[in-house]
Amino acid sequence: MSKLFSTILIIALISGVFAGCGGKVEENYQMVTLREAGHAGITSPGYKFGIDSPEFIAVKGNIGMVREGNLIEFFTGEDLENKVKMVEGKKFVAGVIKSFTPRVHFSVDFFAMGSDTIRIGEAGYAEFPTLLRGFDEGNFEEIDIALVDHSTRMLKNIYDTQFKIEDAKLSWEEIQDAKGETIWAYMLTFPKVRFIVDMDELDPGMELLLVALINENLLLTGGISYGGMPSASEFPRSYRNNTKIGGVVKLEYVKYAGDICPIIQ
Structure with a gap:
């Protein structure tokens, strides 16, 4: 399909949708690849583009990450996380507007699937990862870290310490705490010990990167801090022996795609 024909198709689609709302409004979304929209300097009135079935590798709330080869761009939209679930596994066109503040990203106007259109619109708030x-x-x-296990003796060696980690397995999983209650947690797994990532110290931008790492089955490299010995009530020895969980750590920074994302204090 030529880009000219694709553009005309998008105009017709949007006109048809809005005609039923009391008037005909033509919107010109130039069909391009993600790379062309982000880097090719293609001219489109109002920086409006149509992108065919963008691959979302992570979505949280109003912000998502889309991959095309080795290129990753940020998409935003109101309730984007739930809207993306509605098009999972389907062919669709994303109508987007390229924005330049607070960083280059694409604001999603709609998802179109055949004659069906999901209206999205500008996100009220979206927190981007801080990338340095x-x-x-x-x-x-x-x-x-391969020598550290869940024993009290070993954990005392890393008490109140900040240290680097490399190629750690990251997961989002359902676990039972020492009281037998079920919780969901981000887990870092090493050869002899596992740690729970402190969710209270995790900002939304960094969490988006964690979702991307998990969804693409990538290992985590960065830095963590182990603030103190786990309490006997929260992490008794029997619980640590059964689960290999050595307590809670704070994720201080994550390396991702050549950049570093530090935690926002």
Whole structure:
């Protein structure tokens, strides 16, 4: 399908949708690839583009990440997480507007599937990950995490310590706490010990990156802090022996796609 024909098709589609709302409104969304929309300098009135079945690798709330090869762009839209679920596994066109603040991203106007259109619109609020090219890792120690286990003796060695981690397995899973209650948690798994990621210290931008890592089955490299020994009531020895869980850690920064995302204090 030529881009000219695709553009005309999008105009007709939007006109048909809005005609039923009391008037005909033509919207010109130039059909392009994600790479063309982001980097090719293609001219489109109002920076409006139609993108065929964008691959969402992570969505949380009003913000998502879309991959095309080695290119990743951010998409925003009101209740985007639930709207993406409505088109999972289907062919669709995303009508987007390229925006430049607070960083380059694409605001989603609609998803179109045949004669069906899901209206989305501008997000009221979306928190982007903070991505840096440089970051001072001097305060983070290098330890052999493969030697650390869930024993009290070993955990005392990393008490009140910030240290680097490399190629850690990250998961979002249902676990039971020491009281037998079921909770959902991000887990970091190492050869001899597992840690629960402190959700209270996790900002939305960094959590979006965690979702992307999990969905693409990628390992996590970054830095964590182990603030203190787990209490006997929350993590008794019997519980640690059965689960290999050594307590809670704070995720200080994550390396992703050549950038570093630090936690926002």
